[in-house]
Amino acid sequence: MESGCxxxxxxxxxxxxxxxNFNRRAIFKDVSFTLSSPASLSITGKNGAGKSTLSKIxxxxxxxxxxxxxxxxxxxxxxxxxxxxxxxxxxxxxxxYDEFTALExxxxxxxxxxxxxxxxxxxxxxxxxxxxWDRRDDFVGTFSxxxxxxxxxxxxxxxxxxxxxxxxxxxxxxxDGIEVIKKxxxxxxxxxxxxxxxxxxxxATWCTQxxxxxxxxxxxx
Amino acid sequence: MNVMVSxxxxxxxxxxxxxxxxxxxxxLLMFVVTSVATILFALREDEVSTDVLSGMFWVVxxxxxxxxxSRIFVSEEERGTAMTLQLVASPSEVYFGKLIxxxxxxxxxxxxxxxxxxxVFPAFIIKSAVVFLMTILLGSLGFASSATIIAAIIAKANxxxxxxxxxxxxxxxxxxxxxxxxTTRALDGDSVTAALSDFQILVSYVMIMIAGSxxxxxxxxxx
Numbered sequence: 230m231e232s233g234c235x236x237x238x239x240x241x242x243x244x245x246x247x248x249x250n251f252n253r254r255a256i257f258k259d260v261s262f263t264l265s266s267p268a269s270l271s272i273t274g275k276n277g278a279g280k281s282t283l284s285k286i287x288x289x290x291x292x293x294x295x296x297x298x299x300x301x302x303x304x305x306x307x308x309x310x311x312x313x314x315x316x317x318x319x320x321x322x323x324x325x326y327d328e329f330t331a332l333e334x335x336x337x338x339x340x341x342x343x344x345x346x347x348x349x350x351x352x353x354x355x356x357x358x359x360x361x362w363d364r365r366d367d368f369v370g371t372f373s374x375x376x377x378x379x380x381x382x383x384x385x386x387x388x389x390x391x392x393x394x395x396x397x398x399x400x401x402x403x404x405d406g407i408e409v410i411k412k413x414x415x416x417x418x419x420x421x422x423x424x425x426x427x428x429x430x431x432x433a434t435w436c437t438q439x440x441x442x443x444x445x446x447x448x449x450x
Numbered sequence: 451m452n453v454m455v456s457x458x459x460x461x462x463x464x465x466x467x468x469x470x471x472x473x474x475x476x477x478l479l480m481f482v483v484t485s486v487a488t489i490l491f492a493l494r495e496d497e498v499s500t501d502v503l504s505g506m507f508w509v510v511x512x513x514x515x516x517x518x519x520s521r522i523f524v525s526e527e528e529r530g531t532a533m534t535l536q537l538v539a540s541p542s543e544v545y546f547g548k549l550i551x552x553x554x555x556x557x558x559x560x561x562x563x564x565x566x567x568x569x570v571f572p573a574f575i576i577k578s579a580v581v582f583l584m585t586i587l588l589g590s591l592g593f594a595s596s597a598t599i600i601a602a603i604i605a606k607a608n609x610x611x612x613x614x615x616x617x618x619x620x621x622x623x624x625x626x627x628x629x630x631x632x633t634t635r636a637l638d639g640d641s642v643t644a645a646l647s648d649f650q651i652l653v654s655y656v657m658i659m660i661a662g663s664x665x666x667x668x669x670x671x672x673x
Contacts, residue, residue: 285533288537290533290536290537290672291672292672310540310541313537313540316537318537320533322530322533323530323533323534323537324529324530324531324533324534325531325534326463326467326529326531326534327529328467328470328471329466329467329470333466337459337462337463337466338534338538340455340456340459340462341456341459341460341463341535341538341539341543342456342537342538342539384534
């Protein structure tokens with residue numbers, strides 16, 4: 230697998246005092262960390278601790294209630310809309326389009342993201358990597374949950390992201406799928422930034438830093 | 451340039467998706483056919499004024515649009531693909547892509563209602579084609595511009611179905627009043643000059659809605 234396309238551009242993500250409330254309930258508070266490539270961080274905690282929420286905040290999909298999150302490339306601070314082009318995200322809450330085939334999904338999303346048609350080789354490479362090249366013309370609606378999870382990895386890696394955020398990285402995957410994901414993770418954390426949100430102890434050990442979040446650490450409002 | 455390509459890619463994705471799923475198209479066309487048929491049965495051979503005809507014309511478009519245009523965002527939220535779209539496109543690319551798609555859909559809807567009215571209502575005679583075409587064009591743009599931002603707002607709410615017409619009606623009142631008046635002018639054979647003030651209101655409405663929506667959309671879309 231190819232590594233990031235800008236391995237020489239150091240990327241830094243700095244979180245300071247991140248907190249998230251849903252209505253009046255505090256999900257987590259005062260989460261701080263700094264990640265400079267190469268780096269890997271696992272977010273751990275019990276069910277409902279806010280692991281998925283924190284991973285969405287890091288990916289710029291939702292905002293935090295308090296605290297700040299800054300992204301910089303080569304020492305230059307960047308806004309989240311610009312930085313999103315450097316993020317790959319896999320999550321159980323993220324779905325691809327059932328009415329399109331695996332190939333169409335990647336082509337369409339790649340075209341929206343990069344406004345470029347020159348992605349066919351990369352798409353073939355990734356669909357082969359995740360073992361879906363033979364099923365490329367099947368509608369995603371007919372895929373099993375494990376196949377959909379594999380396709381999400383192909384989507385996340387399509388633009389060679391320097392930051393890969395994985396929420397429950399091995400959910401629904403069989404043994405072969407997990408091996409493929411381990412290779413992807415190993416390659417990613419060598420040069421780039423990897424963030425894993427998990428409650429699986431083994432998956433948490435794949436990262437060098439750990440941030441436990443949840444009620445025990447943050448006892449209420 | 452890249453922004454335009456991305457916007458067009460969003461539009462193209464929605465057109466392909468709509469042609470395969472028929473999420474909005476079926477709802478719109480069924481509503482148009484049933485409501486026009488009901489009006490036809492109610493009126494029978496009665497002679498109705500151009501005021502009433504133009505009013506009923508836009509009532510059909512209003513309720514049909516309410517049943518179909520919200521799908522553009524609701525289907526993304528319900529299927530969990532909104533997050534995927536957030537990752538690949540900026541809020542403005544998504545907004546303008548969805549707006550263009552909704553404009554196209556409303557124009558198809560308005561054209562279908564026009565054809566049906568011309569066929570089933572003998573009194574529906576367009577005497578001023580330019581005024582009518584301008585009204586349809588600006589009215590569709592107005593409907594689409596307000597429907598798109600309201601759809602984005604209600605897609606995040608729990609009571610999607612009921613909230614859409616409730617939120618839309620007060621916002622669409624100035625538009626509805628103007629397009630009904632302008633359509634009456636087209637049926638009565640008034641000149642473009644006579645309808646100019648209506649067109650000015652419609653253009654202003656579209657501009658205000660699009661400018662306001664593009665500023666607001668970032669906040670609606672993200673959380």
